[in-house]
Amino acid sequence: MRRISPWSTPVLVVSAVLITFVITAGPILAAGASPIEAYVAFVVLPLTSQFTLLEVLVTSTPILLTGAAVAIAFRAGYWNIGAEGQLLLGAIAAAGIGTMVGGLPPILALPMMVAGGAVAGAAWAIVPALLRVRFGIDEVVTTLLLNPVALLLVNGLLHGPWRDPVTGFPESPRIAASAEFPTLVERSRLHLGFLLAIVVMAAAWYILARTPAGLRLRATGLSPHGARFAGINVGATLLGAALVSGAIAGIAGVSEVAGIQNRLTGGLSPGYGYTGIVVATLGTLTMPGVAIAALFLGDLTVGASSAARSLGIPSQLGAVVQGVLLLTTVALLAVRRHRTRPADAAGGGRPGGTADIAAEVSA
Amino acid sequence: MRQPLRARPSRTHSRQRAVTDSAPALELRGISKRFGSLVANDDIDLDVRGGEVHALLGENGAGKTTVMRIAYGLTHADAGEVRIDGRPLTVRSPRDAIEAGIGMVTQHFALVGPMSVAENLALGRRSRGLVLDLAEARRRAAHASERFGIRIDPSATLADLSVGQQQRVEILKALSRDCRVLILDEPTAVLVPAEVDALFATLRALVAEGVAVVFISHKLAEVRAISDRISVLRRGTLVGTVPGSTEERELARLMVGRPDFGIERPPDARPAAGDSVLTVTDLHATGTAGLPVLTDVTLGVRAGEIVGIAGVSGNGQTELVEVLAGMRRPTRGTVRVGGEELAGGDPRRMMRAGIGRIPEDRHASLIGDLSVAYNLVLERLDDFRRGGRIDEPAIHAHAEELIARFDIRARPDDPVAALSGGNIQKVLLARVLSRNPRVIVVSQPTRGLDVGATEYVRSQLLERRAAGAAVLLVSEDLDELLALADRLIVMYEGRTVGEMTRSEADLERLSMLMAGREAAA
Numbered sequence: 001m002r003r004i005s006p007w008s009t010p011v012l013v014v015s016a017v018l019i020t021f022v023i024t025a026g027p028i029l030a031a032g033a034s035p036i037e038a039y040v041a042f043v044v045l046p047l048t049s050q051f052t053l054l055e056v057l058v059t060s061t062p063i064l065l066t067g068a069a070v071a072i073a074f075r076a077g078y079w080n081i082g083a084e085g086q087l088l089l090g091a092i093a094a095a096g097i098g099t100m101v102g103g104l105p106p107i108l109a110l111p112m113m114v115a116g117g118a119v120a121g122a123a124w125a126i127v128p129a130l131l132r133v134r135f136g137i138d139e140v141v142t143t144l145l146l147n148p149v150a151l152l153l154v155n156g157l158l159h160g161p162w163r164d165p166v167t168g169f170p171e172s173p174r175i176a177a178s179a180e181f182p183t184l185v186e187r188s189r190l191h192l193g194f195l196l197a198i199v200v201m202a203a204a205w206y207i208l209a210r211t212p213a214g215l216r217l218r219a220t221g222l223s224p225h226g227a228r229f230a231g232i233n234v235g236a237t238l239l240g241a242a243l244v245s246g247a248i249a250g251i252a253g254v255s256e257v258a259g260i261q262n263r264l265t266g267g268l269s270p271g272y273g274y275t276g277i278v279v280a281t282l283g284t285l286t287m288p289g290v291a292i293a294a295l296f297l298g299d300l301t302v303g304a305s306s307a308a309r310s311l312g313i314p315s316q317l318g319a320v321v322q323g324v325l326l327l328t329t330v331a332l333l334a335v336r337r338h339r340t341r342p343a344d345a346a347g348g349g350r351p352g353g354t355a356d357i358a359a360e361v362s363a
Numbered sequence: 364m365r366q367p368l369r370a371r372p373s374r375t376h377s378r379q380r381a382v383t384d385s386a387p388a389l390e391l392r393g394i395s396k397r398f399g400s401l402v403a404n405d406d407i408d409l410d411v412r413g414g415e416v417h418a419l420l421g422e423n424g425a426g427k428t429t430v431m432r433i434a435y436g437l438t439h440a441d442a443g444e445v446r447i448d449g450r451p452l453t454v455r456s457p458r459d460a461i462e463a464g465i466g467m468v469t470q471h472f473a474l475v476g477p478m479s480v481a482e483n484l485a486l487g488r489r490s491r492g493l494v495l496d497l498a499e500a501r502r503r504a505a506h507a508s509e510r511f512g513i514r515i516d517p518s519a520t521l522a523d524l525s526v527g528q529q530q531r532v533e534i535l536k537a538l539s540r541d542c543r544v545l546i547l548d549e550p551t552a553v554l555v556p557a558e559v560d561a562l563f564a565t566l567r568a569l570v571a572e573g574v575a576v577v578f579i580s581h582k583l584a585e586v587r588a589i590s591d592r593i594s595v596l597r598r599g600t601l602v603g604t605v606p607g608s609t610e611e612r613e614l615a616r617l618m619v620g621r622p623d624f625g626i627e628r629p630p631d632a633r634p635a636a637g638d639s640v641l642t643v644t645d646l647h648a649t650g651t652a653g654l655p656v657l658t659d660v661t662l663g664v665r666a667g668e669i670v671g672i673a674g675v676s677g678n679g680q681t682e683l684v685e686v687l688a689g690m691r692r693p694t695r696g697t698v699r700v701g702g703e704e705l706a707g708g709d710p711r712r713m714m715r716a717g718i719g720r721i722p723e724d725r726h727a728s729l730i731g732d733l734s735v736a737y738n739l740v741l742e743r744l745d746d747f748r749r750g751g752r753i754d755e756p757a758i759h760a761h762a763e764e765l766i767a768r769f770d771i772r773a774r775p776d777d778p779v780a781a782l783s784g785g786n787i788q789k790v791l792l793a794r795v796l797s798r799n800p801r802v803i804v805v806s807q808p809t810r811g812l813d814v815g816a817t818e819y820v821r822s823q824l825l826e827r828r829a830a831g832a833a834v835l836l837v838s839e840d841l842d843e844l845l846a847l848a849d850r851l852i853v854m855y856e857g858r859t860v861g862e863m864t865r866s867e868a869d870l871e872r873l874s875m876l877m878a879g880r881e882a883a884a
Contacts, residue, residue, distance in 0.1 A: 210752045212744040219730050219741060226730040229690060229720070230741040231711035 009284055012336060013292075016282075016329040023328070024321050031313040041307035042321065046299050052306065054188040060298030061259070062087070062269070064197040065252035066276025067283060067290040068204050069245045075208065075285050076241035077221035078132070082125060082143030083249040084273025085150030089124040090117035090250025092154060094257040095162070095264035098175025109179045114196070114254050121250015122243040124150060129242035133235040139242070147273065155266055162264065172264035181259040193255030200248055205287035217241055249273060278326050284333070297322055387449070388413040388575040389465065389544045394430055394443035403429040405599045407443070411544065416566055416576045418586040418607070420618055421596035422813035427579045428470075430596070431546045435467040436460045447544075466537030467546040470811075472529050476522035480504055480532050483521055484539055507535045513565055525677025527558050534565070545569065546577040549811065551585055556841065557877075563589050581618070581813060583611045615814070639663030640833040641687075641718075641802045646696035646706070648682050656682040657693065658857045664802065664833040669824065671848030672837040674877055679857035680806065680837045681723065687804045687835070688720040689713035700802055714742055719800030723807040723837070725791050731780030735773050736762035739794050769793040770819065785816030792823060803827055806837040821847060841873065853877055 025035035073080035101109040128142035158170040181192035208214040283289030304318020387410035432438040436454040485500035504517035590607040595617040648657040685691035689710035762775035809817040853876040861876040
């Protein structure tokens with residue numbers, strides 16, 4: 001009764017994947033490979049060996065976190081496009097704290113780094129959030145514009161005070177051994193960050209689904225006016241969602257520094273913050289959805305890079321598939337909204353665009 | 364030429380003949396439409412002739428709007444055919460309908476707020492060439508205003524107009540596209556009596572020129588006053604098409620399947636006495652453009668009393684309710700409940716002080732995509748927590764109880780947006796009344812509701828009055844005010860301009876006050 005079954009979310013996402021495969025068969029054929037073979041290489045092969053399977057989890061770790069960060073903000077109707085910058089600030093904090101905690105045992109050093117990264121990410125998020133709540137300034141623009149600023153800050157540090165004194169490369173000094181995330185599986189790159197991501201997502205799911213604060217957040221995202229009328233402090237809710245979102249993105253930065261790079265580098269994030277938006281959208285802003293979407297994109301990324309070697313096709317085809325998948329999913333969500341809402345309800349004049357996704361998935 | 368609302372104008376024999384002889388301008392054949400398991404229209408046949416006002420009468424959810432949305436291309440039929448002048452018409456979208464000469468004024472206006480009336484009218488027309496000819500649009504607006512007696516300033520900004528005035532712009536828009544079949548969906552829902560008279564005069568001018576008017580309504584009196592023929596829908600099926608002169612009693616029987624309706628207030632047992640529970644003193648507020656919307660508003664409501672606010676829409680009633688609901692900050696003045704000063708308080712503050720709030724926009728006051736159960740507890744989530752988490756079983760039980768008590772046709776987990784208007788209003792009513800507020804601020808409580816739901820809502824308000832609540836009732840429906848209120852206060856241009864007890868109230872005096880003229884006596 002609530003949702004017509006052909007348009008249920010799982011069916012929709014699977015349809016999006018199938019449609020994507022049909023559409024991307026063209027470019028793959030043009031690259032001189034068999035589409036079927038390519039999809040097997042993209043999706044199935046990474047899951048067939050322990051090494052690649054663990055690599056999928058490693059690749060998914062940052063986007064699990066940024067996906068969760070973006071999804072929380074979007075659910076509140078706060079369009080945080082700044083996860084990339086917030087991630088970089090978290091990374092700066094981790095690199096800074098990581099070099100200073102050499103004397104401390106990991107049990108103290110690691111929580112300090114995670115907390116520091118979360119605070120830094122939230123701090124980077126607070127200015128756009130306050131501008132939005134106090135003055136109604138569009139956060140899409142302000143959060144987006146702070147991303148390159150954060151990258152400049154990283155490069156400024158790396159070319160200035162933090163330049164590696166030994167090698168002279170624009171990289172920060174290696175963090176203390178006690179500040180490195182331990183690996184979870186012998187002889188793999190899978191590190192504590194993955195576990196951290198799962199814990200963060202579980203907590204986020206619980207808060208959204210089971211607590212009054214989560215219900216207030218959802219209510220605010222679905223109808224700010226209705227929420228305010230019911231006595232919910234909409235400004236505080238938006239601010240809270242923005243800060244939590246920034247903090248989680250910051251933790252993604254910590255995870256990459258402490259788990260992978262062990263130092264701050266200019267190429268730390270190949271756009272994990274932006275991929276987080278893709279993951280959140282594909283995951284229809286729910287935590288289980290975000291988890292599946294992040295793992296799937298991780299799978300595709302690992303698969304695409306090995307397919308590049310085995311099939312001799314450009315590794316960018318993985319990004320092409322991801323991009324088409326995003327567009328297909330958004331298109332299907334739009335079609336579903338059109339189909340499942342009775343015409344008289346559609347006359348209400350809901351704002352278009354991404355805002356609809358929040359309403360779409362939360363019912 | 365103006366006809367009083369209640370009095371049925373007698374039609375001349377020749378007029379009746381002319382109507383009967385003309386070919387149907389709009390024909391619907393076998394229209395069926397389902398929304399999921401709901402049958403909105405079941406094999407509906409209808410013909411509307413040029414030069415007649417044809418009413419579509421029925422309760423909410425009877426399928427009146429749906430069938431006309433199909434004719435206008437806003438909804439697609441599962442089966443059936445639309446014909447214009449006897450020729451089948453494929454209506455894929457409103458564009459097809461507009462080109463065939465069908466116009467529709469829906470309840471949700473398709474107007475651009477920041478633009479002027481003339482610009483909105485220009486937007487409504489198919490553009491010829493690249494340059495927007497505003498002078499032409501303004502001229503057409505003025506011409507149409509004059510020709511159809513719809514007075515509106517073409518250069519006024521749309522957002523500054525009242526809902527009633529915006530509706531006039533919508534009608535003008537349809538007319539300026541030279542439509543021959545004009546569909547009006549509940550057009551009087553936003554109008555006061557004087558405006559209704561003006562609208563009816565306009566409609567009569569239109570039918571005199573051969574336009575076919577489809578008038579969707581659930582109000583018997585006005586349907587009888589304006590219609591040549593009345594088609595009655597009940598639960599998706601056409602019950603019958605009857606002459607406009609059919610008795611109200613008969614119409615009601617066709618519409619709801621039961622002869623008695625309406626509510627009579629019991630005679631005053633004990634007039635309320637004592638101090639006011641809700642006191643508003645010298646209240647001022649400004650609107651979007653910094654213009655005053657409330658000036659020197661002063662009123663009081665005692666326990667066990669219903670005070671009605673009468674007035675033409677757009678004279679500050681909405682803003683007054685917003686201030687009392689905590690949704691608008693006044694610039695000056697006091698709002699007190701039981702001595703506690705509340706002016707400028709947020710919604711939470713107002714609720715804590717014991718104000719129950721039921722504003723006119725019931726959809727925006729709830730969260731459509733959340734469940735009925737959540738909406739019922741949203742104002743008091745802290746009462747439904749166990750430890751740090753939401754107490755889902757308690758919320759569910761609470762919803763079950765209120766659903767039974769307030770006769771809400773829904774399950775706890777249904778999203779509010781899936782409910783009918785009457786049930787949405789009941790959800791809001793249940794949320795407010797279940798907290799036993801000492802003050803109830805309620806605006807347009809029965810607008811758009813069917814007979815059964817209207818009766819229910821009114822009886823609930825009377826019950827609260829009997830239980831000692833102070834009720835401030837804002838309504839554009841004078842019958843409703845006269846039926847429910849102990850005292851009436853008239854608002855005009857943001858001021859309280861007159862006050863009278865119900866026994867003193869008469870239509871003449873109220874109309875004068877509502878029109879901004881000082882009462883003689």
